[in-house]
Amino acid sequence: MERIEEMWGHLKLTKDEDEPIELEEEAREEVHRKCEWCLIGKFYMERSIGRAIVESTMVKIWRVGKQATVKEVGPNVFIITFSTQMDKKRIEEGRPWSFDNNLFVIKPFDGYVQPNMMKFDNALLWVQMHNLLLVGMNCECGERIGRSLGVVEEVEVDEDDVGWGTFLRVKVLLDLTKPIARRRKVTINGSKFWIPLKYEKLPRFYFKCGRILHEGNNWQQSGQQEGEAARFGL
Incomplete structure (x- = not known):
């Protein structure tokens, strides 16, 4: 993906492609409210791991009070939305977490960084x-x-x-x-x-x-x- 984006960067843009589209703040308020319940994390492992595995393993390991939802936003990168602030805080404070001895780096949600530009180092x-x-x-x-x-x-x-x-x-x-x-x-x-x-x-x-x-x-x-x-x- 990074290689493809680099190739696109060398191409000459059309007028429509180069015209920015302004996103209004009002359209982002709902996301801001939801992100307060979320953490984002990445699995460092050689193989890809699916959302279903994250839900069936990590959520059970965490023993959250209410069901947490998982969404994949990039290769081995997932957003976890918790039902309670208590669960979110406990998981964040309980770092580090791992799956099959592979590190699962979790950090606070940031909706202003493109998924492929997020750093989990x-x-x-x-x-x-x-x-x-x-x-x-x-x-x-x-x-x-x-x-x-x-x-x-x-x-x-x-x-x-x-x-x-x-x-x-x-x-x-x-x-x-x-x-x-x-x-x-x-x-x-x-x-x-x-x-x-x-x-x-x-x-x-x-x-x-x-x-x-x-x-x-x-x-x-x-x-x-x-x-x-x-x-x-x-």
Whole structure:
């Protein structure tokens, strides 16, 4: 489709083709009201997945209070319309989601971007920061380390901003086109420490480059090759 559109872009337009058609705001009000109940998402997998499969699997996995409707708007791209705001919020906050270990990137609905121009190259993942010094297991340190990975959405700590445990848990919006970080080096009181990183619900990714999104088909399932998978995720 992108190739065809590129070819069309080099053709000389007729007067009628080049004349813009103004769409009135009043005609879009109904869509604005409906989009408040919607999320849009894309499955990253080699084969195409149909709407019926999304309805019969993902909707059941989500256990929504009332039936959600699914509409396909592009290759493996779907709009999900929920019956309640509670269901929509729960699904949005419950990211990441996957199907057959393939990532389903969900984001807020945006009706002002053409479906073929929508970007689904960022996803929220919970990152576990292991073997972190106890003095560093707090909200500030979690945010500082998390910002080296992406945009920090949440640091799981107690009310006093301290998160003691076997690891510090941080929700980060990751750039899926970049290699998955395996560890970070931190400095405390002049001493340097390596902090291993593990990712919850890590989907299929490319072992050769460590990326979730990549051109080609040399991916391996994150649960395979245990020596490598243990360094990347759970």
